[in-house]
Amino acid sequence: MGLIIVTAVAYDVWSKRGRTRTTILRSGRRGEPAAAGADPGATADPPPPAPEASPHPTGTPASCDGAQHHHIRNQGGHVKTPTRRTFTAGLAAAAVAVGLAGCGGVTVGNPGSDDTAERTQKDSYRVAYIARAQVDSFAAWLANEMKDEAKDYDDISLQVFDGQADDEVENKMIENAVANKFDAIIIQANNGAAQQPYIQQAVDAGIVTITTNPRVDGIEGANSVDANPYDQGGVVAKLALEQVPQNAKVVVLNGPGGNFHSTQRRKAWEAEFFEKRPDVEIVAEDIANWNKDEALTLMEDWSLANPQIDAIISMNDNMAAGALEAVKGKSAFDGILAYGVDGTPEATLMIQKGEMTATALQNAAELAQLNMKAVHDLLTGAEDEVNVDIGNPLITKDNAQKYVDLYKKAGLITQ
Numbered sequence: 001m002g003l004i005i006v007t008a009v010a011y012d013v014w015s016k017r018g019r020t021r022t023t024i025l026r027s028g029r030r031g032e033p034a035a036a037g038a039d040p041g042a043t044a045d046p047p048p049p050a051p052e053a054s055p056h057p058t059g060t061p062a063s064c065d066g067a068q069h070h071h072i073r074n075q076g077g078h079v080k081t082p083t084r085r086t087f088t089a090g091l092a093a094a095a096v097a098v099g100l101a102g103c104g105g106v107t108v109g110n111p112g113s114d115d116t117a118e119r120t121q122k123d124s125y126r127v128a129y130i131a132r133a134q135v136d137s138f139a140a141w142l143a144n145e146m147k148d149e150a151k152d153y154d155d156i157s158l159q160v161f162d163g164q165a166d167d168e169v170e171n172k173m174i175e176n177a178v179a180n181k182f183d184a185i186i187i188q189a190n191n192g193a194a195q196q197p198y199i200q201q202a203v204d205a206g207i208v209t210i211t212t213n214p215r216v217d218g219i220e221g222a223n224s225v226d227a228n229p230y231d232q233g234g235v236v237a238k239l240a241l242e243q244v245p246q247n248a249k250v251v252v253l254n255g256p257g258g259n260f261h262s263t264q265r266r267k268a269w270e271a272e273f274f275e276k277r278p279d280v281e282i283v284a285e286d287i288a289n290w291n292k293d294e295a296l297t298l299m300e301d302w303s304l305a306n307p308q309i310d311a312i313i314s315m316n317d318n319m320a321a322g323a324l325e326a327v328k329g330k331s332a333f334d335g336i337l338a339y340g341v342d343g344t345p346e347a348t349l350m351i352q353k354g355e356m357t358a359t360a361l362q363n364a365a366e367l368a369q370l371n372m373k374a375v376h377d378l379l380t381g382a383e384d385e386v387n388v389d390i391g392n393p394l395i396t397k398d399n400a401q402k403y404v405d406l407y408k409k410a411g412l413i414t415q
Contacts, residue, residue, distance in 0.1 A: 125183040125379045127158045129371075130173045132188045132213075133165035136290045137318045138342045138364065139188065142213060145368035146186070153376050165256070165289060167194040174198040177207075184208035184375045191258040192216040208378045210386070212371055213362075214260035223378060223386045225370045232341045232360040232392045233265030233315070237272035239358050239394065240311070240339055244273075244280060248310035251302050252285035253295050253319040262290075265315045265341055273313075283309065288319045295322030303327050311337040317347035317359050324355060343395050345407045352400040360392045361403070 127150070131143045143160050150158035161177075163170035170190050177185050178201055185202050189195040189211060196216055202209040203221040211219070215226035244250070252269075255262030274280065284302040288294040295314070303309060303326060314320035317340035327333035340347055343361030350356035370388055377383040395403055407413040 121380065122155075122183070124155050124157060125376075127156055127184045127186065127375055128173075128177040128180075128182045129158060129160045129186045130163055130170060130177065130188065131160060132163050132170070132190045133290070134162045135165065137292070137344055137346065138290070138316065138362065139213075141344065142188065142364040142367055145364045146371065149365075149368040149372040153372060156372070156376060156379075163188070163190055165190055165291075167191050170195060171198045174202060178202050178205050182207060184210070184379055186210045186212055186371055186375060187216070188213050189216050189259075191256060192260050193258050208375060210371060210374055210378075213367060215387075216260070223374060225367060225374055225386070225388055225390075227261075227362050227367070227390045227392055229261040229264035229341075230268045232261075232362060233268030234272045235360050235392055235394050236339045236341065236358050237269045239396070240273055240313075240337070241276060243337060243357065244277065244311050246279055248280050249283045249306065249308050250280055250311040250313050251299070251306075251309055251323070252282055253288045253298065253312065253314040253323060254285065255287070255290045255315045255319075257287055262315045269313060288322070290316050290318055292318045292322035292325075295319035296326045299323035299326035303330065303333065307332060309333060309336060311357075312339065314338065314340045316340055317342040317344045317356075320356060320359075321346055321350065324350070341392075343393075343403065345412045348395055348400055348403045348407060349413060351395055351397055352404050354397060358394060358396045361395055362392065363390060366390045 129143065129146050131146075132139045134140045134143065147158060147160055150156055161173050163173060167190055170187075171194065174185065174187060174195065175198060185207055187195065187199055187202075187210070189199075192211075192214060196219060199209060199211060199216055199219050199222060203219060208223070209219075209221070210223045210225060212225045213227070214229065215224035216222070252266070254266055274282075283306045284298070286298050288298055295318070299312070299322065309327075312320055312323045314323065320338045320340035324336070324338050327336060337357045338355075339357055340359040341362060343359050343363070347356055347359050351358065367390060370390065374383070374386040374388070378386060404413060408415075
């Protein structure tokens with residue numbers, strides 16, 4: 001089910017209402033959109049891989065296991081690594097059967113080398129999605145959503161590769177995807193500055209190139225599908241203004257250094273919270289690379305060194321969950337506040353139970369829809385340029401049940 005974008009209005013997958021997005025699109029598009037609920041067709045069975053070097057450094061696609069079989073046990077509920085067939089319009093009306101897609105295959109065909117020439121129409125297109133790291137729960141969710149959404153395009157063969165949160169690995173994957181002449185490359189950068197010259201290589205080679213989660217700016221000819229990370233951090237920080245007690249002591253967990261989403265969320269917290277609450281003291285702050293285990297280790301040390309910690313300020317849900325695990329059962333930290341971003345099933349369930357305070361939803365299903373629609377429109381010539389953002393609704397205990405119910409109907413939370 002392709003997402004329909006008309007000028008600057010897109011479909012809100014949660015409320016079923018159209019809403020304005022920040023987008024740079026041509027005012028029209030060629031062809032008529034598919035009817036609501038129509039299935040453009042399943043991905044065709046791929047032929048054997050071409051005898052070329054794989055975009056994965058080892059010569060094989062990244063294992064899907066990290067994305068497909070990582071389950072999180074939470075009190076009172078079982079949280080699966082998210083994926084869905086119909087986690088969008090109509091989700092609230094009926095439960096859906098959710099199946100995990102296998103890694104996509106390789107189809108035959110090379111893109112033109114001149115990015116200024118009219119793109120040749122083809123029967124099938126090879127698309128590489130280079131994910132940041134499958135150990136990051138949100139990145140795993142997004143990778144699964146990408147594979148699932150690709151099923152709606154019978155002319156796209158999608159392969160997913162794991163960047164392993166390593167700039168060198170990810171840069172090599174981009175280089176090899178260019179050498180393998182993929183028709184399009186979608187890149188979830190680990191470090192935008194580190195990946196930027198390699199992304200530019202893809203654009204210069206005439207390959208349709210999209211950066212997503214985060215957007216990488218400063219690349220002429222690239223496209224992007226993202227959220228606004230400042231707004232994501234800001235909406236949670238504004239809530240914390242009213243909730244964090246006077247003279248509180250807090251800890252801060254950041255994502256990878258140089259990561260656009262991490263730095264912008266942290267910037268929002270500084271402007272929207274810390275500058276307005278000079279009474280609040282940051283007793284510890286460090287990088288945990290979006291990783292739950294790293295956050296748990298940091299919080300274990302911080303909780304030993306600081307007998308008072310009133311709030312955990314985290315740039316994503318995964319790190320917030322790790323930090324909370326470190327102080328679980330310690331009476332000195334009962335009632336500790338914890339803020340994140342992503343709105344993962346695990347975090348939403350924790351908020352419902354009062355274990356976590358709030359998060360901003362970054363909907364991987366919506367990101368995947370927009371990415372696959374964008375790459376298809378760019379490959380087929382329906383659009384010349386796409387730069388679009390999704391929304392960031394706040395999730396608190398007051399409305400967590402709504403999102404828990406949605407995740408349950410999608411099979412992402414089971415009891």
